[in-house]
Structures are given as structure tokens and as C-alpha cells.
Amino acid sequence: MDSPRLPRRLLLSVVSFLALASLSTGLTQGASASAADRAADSTARPAATARPAKAAAVTFSDEFDGAAGSAVNGSKWQIETGDNVNNHERQYYTAGNSNAALDGQGHLVITARRENPNNYQCWYGRCEYTSARLNTSGKFTTTYGRVEARMKVPRGQGMWPAFWMLGNDIGQVGWPNSGEIDIMENVGFEPSTVHGTLHGPGYSGSGGIGAGYSLPGGQAFADAYHTFAVDWSPNAITWSVDGTVYQRRTPADLGGRQWVFNKPFFVILNLAVGGYWPGDPDGSTSFPQQLLVDYVRVSTDGGQPAGGAITGVGGKCVDVAGGNNANGTAVQLYDCNGSAAQQWSVGSDGTIRALGKCLDVASGGTADGTLVQLWDCNGSAAQQWAVPAARDIVNPQADKCLDATGGSSANGTRLQIWTCTGAANQKWTVTR
Known part of the structure; x- marks a missing residue:
């Protein structure tokens, strides 16, 4: 009616x-929160x-x-x-x-x-x-x-x-x-x-x-x-x-x-x-x-694909810092712990999501070293990702790969985009 x-x-x-x-x-880098799913x-x-x-x-x-x-x-x-x-x-x-x-x-x-x-x-x-x-x-x-x-x-x-x-x-x-x-x-x-x-x-x-x-x-x-x-x-x-x-x-x-x-x-x-x-x-x-x-x-259970971990160099997980879903929150590497901050869904719309928001290239940047973050899903090219069989995660707008800064696997290492090199710090395993 x-x-x-x-x-x-x-x-x-x-x-x-x-x-x-x-x-x-x-946001300041920090340890991921422990599992807090309701x-x-x-x-x-x-x-x-x-x-x-x-x-x-x-x-x-x-x-x-x-x-x-x-x-x-x-x-x-x-x-x-x-x-x-x-x-x-x-x-x-x-x-x-x-x-x-x-x-x-x-x-x-x-x-x-x-x-x-x-x-x-x-x-x-x-x-x-x-x-x-x-x-x-x-x-x-x-x-x-x-x-x-x-x-x-x-x-x-x-x-x-x-x-x-x-x-x-x-x-x-x-x-x-x-x-x-x-x-x-x-x-x-x-x-x-x-x-x-x-x-x-x-x-x-x-x-x-x-x-x-x-x-x-x-x-x-x-x-x-x-x-x-x-x-x-x-x-x-x-x-x-x-x-x-x-x-x-x-x-x-x-x-x-x-x-x-x-x-x-x-x-x-x-x-x-x-x-x-x-x-x-x-x-x-x-x-x-x-x-x-x-x-x-x-x-986040409104019909999106079920989430799973994304693991990279050193066996560490892609993680939302502090389990915080505020816009601009850092995305980093951290010990895998199964928390909601490490549950990512790869959507048919080209987005990668956690905590109800999207993996985003800060300010829509395309330069090497541009950090990635969590941000409201808005359909922009900064939030589009390709996940090919070669285990790269690529932002097509920048034609660059998701990259662990400096090749580090330390907890809190920020993720960024960088020219695709095939290095270990650009290889990811996506659990679907």
C-alpha cells in the first residue's frame, strides 16, 4: 500500500x-580487534x-x-x-x-x-x-x-x-x-x-x-x-x-x-x-x-556474498585497523584471527567489502604508494578491483596492484597500490 x-x-x-x-x-595504524561478530x-x-x-x-x-x-x-x-x-x-x-x-x-x-x-x-x-x-x-x-x-x-x-x-x-x-x-x-x-x-x-x-x-x-x-x-x-x-x-x-x-x-x-x-x-x-x-x-x-548480512579472509605475504591477513568501520580507516596486514575486520566479500559489482564498507584507493589516487582504506561504497573507480587467477588484486583505474608497503609482513603494515611487479607482497589468496 x-x-x-x-x-x-x-x-x-x-x-x-x-x-x-x-x-x-x-587513521593511525593499530592492532585488529578480536572477533566481535554478532x-x-x-x-x-x-x-x-x-x-x-x-x-x-x-x-x-x-x-x-x-x-x-x-x-x-x-x-x-x-x-x-x-x-x-x-x-x-x-x-x-x-x-x-x-x-x-x-x-x-x-x-x-x-x-x-x-x-x-x-x-x-x-x-x-x-x-x-x-x-x-x-x-x-x-x-x-x-x-x-x-x-x-x-x-x-x-x-x-x-x-x-x-x-x-x-x-x-x-x-x-x-x-x-x-x-x-x-x-x-x-x-x-x-x-x-x-x-x-x-x-x-x-x-x-x-x-x-x-x-x-x-x-x-x-x-x-x-x-x-x-x-x-x-x-x-x-x-x-x-x-x-x-x-x-x-x-x-x-x-x-x-x-x-x-x-x-x-x-x-x-x-x-x-x-x-x-x-x-x-x-x-x-x-x-x-x-x-x-x-x-x-x-x-x-x-552486514543483507545479501552480500559471505565473507572470507584475504591472505598475503607472510601468511598475514588483510585487516581493517582496530575493527573500525569509520571512513578513512587504515587497511593493513595483521595476524589472521578470524575477526569481522578480516572478513572480505568480493562482489559481482567489482567491490571488495568488509564491515559494510568498501576497499577504497584514497582520494581516487593512481600514483604508486597511494594508500588504501575503508570507505562508504559509492560506485567510484577507486573502489573497483579485479581479482585474476594470477593472485593479483588490481585497481583497473590506476592499473596498479594491491601491495604490502615495503614488502613487509609485519603487523600493521599499510596496504597501498603499486605498479604490478609479480613480487610476493602483491600476491593474495582470496577465500570465497
Whole structure:
């Protein structure tokens, strides 16, 4: 069921982040973290399952542990402020922990209140409600993987909780060209139903491509926690609720329109009040209302090939320094230890991936000695690799080989590109 609404576009506070050019920065070399893969959820699932049967490398997680009343982790989330005229929503999104705080029991609580303690002004005049909206822009993005949250939604006419993603290039290309993936939306007049929707050029707003999922027997989503997820791979996105798949979308569903979902996206959580789609609160709506979030997790098991080790000179493994998936993290040699930082998948799209990101030639360089790093997958030539039978790993743009600097096999040796020589420090064994 298509979501009959106008775009929930970003507030100005985040667009400034997105307009900044990415800067490639090398991180300090360091020892790889020990194995830290999260095992796949062992809960029994129907035959049509959203989760591949392999261990997942968790690339982003917030379990919302912390003292009651404390604000969200600022290294993971930014808080947007202001109103939203695009959908004629009624709330003002506040900063700090006024409307988004931890409850001390492992949950984030986003609270919508009928109040205006600071004389906030909205598109319609003096604001009537406050709430909160969080996103990971400038802090975390992902291309593909499993993106999930366990949540308990509010209830009542006019309530509009959402868990969704926007293309990280929104500051450059605008909406809807950036793409939007709505993992879960619920409107108060449909207490038993949630919606998952894609928005892009030519299929945005009420023309989005999606479907609804309803609980059996008239149960309400506000009565209990439920897990909402997408499993996202190149040219395919699958939605599930509590492990039950209810739709899968591919470019074939777009009728020739552009698929804009093979690039980095960031994550958003918010609780809106009122708007074109849910309608405004009425006399039946009680306040405050709360969106309770048990966790948000992003992992690499979204349909990419299973990962394996890449070994080189001295029998050492290609390793993401410190197991860190931040852009610019060094890629190095290190003792093989089986950790997620050493699990690499070689995709049919020419990429080599670990921890949800791509092996990347820094700044798209082509000169001998240009270091390689981990970076958001973006489809550039800097992230294209050929893996011929001769055991070279070649970046075709530079026509150079992946190379262990100085021929060294010491732990922490940085990897770079260099003119192909056939030397031992340019020979790699890829486990597929």
C-alpha cells in the first residue's frame, strides 16, 4: 500500500552536514580487534526469512544503555530541531534530552507532548506540540546490510512514528533524487498496520512504492515491542516484521524509473504529530505519547556474498585497523584471527567489502604508494578491483596492484597500490 503523504524532508540542521565534501583521512595504524561478530538471531523464523543464515558483522549498534534521563550518544546521533511544513506536521522538534532520553532500562524514549514551554513558533503559528527526531548523518552511513530496530510505537489519532533512511547525497542532489527507504511507519488511525515504502525520482510522496503489514486478530502495534527490518543488497530490498517477510522490491518494480538505492544512506528515528497522512490529533488522543526503542542495529548480512579472509605475504591477513568501520580507516596486514575486520566479500559489482564498507584507493589516487582504506561504497573507480587467477588484486583505474608497503609482513603494515611487479607482497589468496 503506497504511503499517501508528502515528503518528510530533512530539516535545515542536517542539510549543512550533507553539503560538505568528504575528506579522505588516514587513521593511525593499530592492532585488529578480536572477533566481535554478532551471531544471527536464533529465533525460529518462517521459510521466507529476512536474515541469511550466516554470522553478521555489526557495523552500527545502539542498545540505549545509560542513566535515566540522559541524552542519546552524540557520537552516534545528531538531534534535529524545528518544525516541518512539508507535511503540515504540528510538532516542534526539540534539542537535548527534553523529548528524547534514555529510561535507564535500556530504551530510548521519544516523547510527544502537548506543550510549548519555550514559545516555539511553527509554520501555523505558536506550536502546540513538542517531540524529537534523530539521525546518523555525518556519523554513520551504510550501503547494504540488515537495518533493524526493536520498538514499541505510540497510539492515538495523529501519531506518526517512523524508522527510515535517506540517501547521504541529499545535500547535493535533493529529495527525492537522494532516495528514501521507509523501514517502518505507523499512523494512529491504523493501529494494527505498519508500512514500508521506497521514494525516489518519479515515485515519491503518495506515489511511493511499498506495502503494508498488519498484525493478525486486530492486535495493535502499540501493545508490545516488535522488530522492524530491511535486508538490503544490490538492486533488492526486503522488509520484515518480527522475522516475517512481507514485501521485496527490485528495479523491476519501478516501471523504468531510476533505482537510487545502491549508495550510502543514513538512519533516522522520529515521532511526528499530525500531518497530511495521519491527520491531526483530536479529542480522543491522550498525551504524552511515547515511541520506545529497545535497540537499533545495522549489520552486514543483507545479501552480500559471505565473507572470507584475504591472505598475503607472510601468511598475514588483510585487516581493517582496530575493527573500525569509520571512513578513512587504515587497511593493513595483521595476524589472521578470524575477526569481522578480516572478513572480505568480493562482489559481482567489482567491490571488495568488509564491515559494510568498501576497499577504497584514497582520494581516487593512481600514483604508486597511494594508500588504501575503508570507505562508504559509492560506485567510484577507486573502489573497483579485479581479482585474476594470477593472485593479483588490481585497481583497473590506476592499473596498479594491491601491495604490502615495503614488502613487509609485519603487523600493521599499510596496504597501498603499486605498479604490478609479480613480487610476493602483491600476491593474495582470496577465500570465497
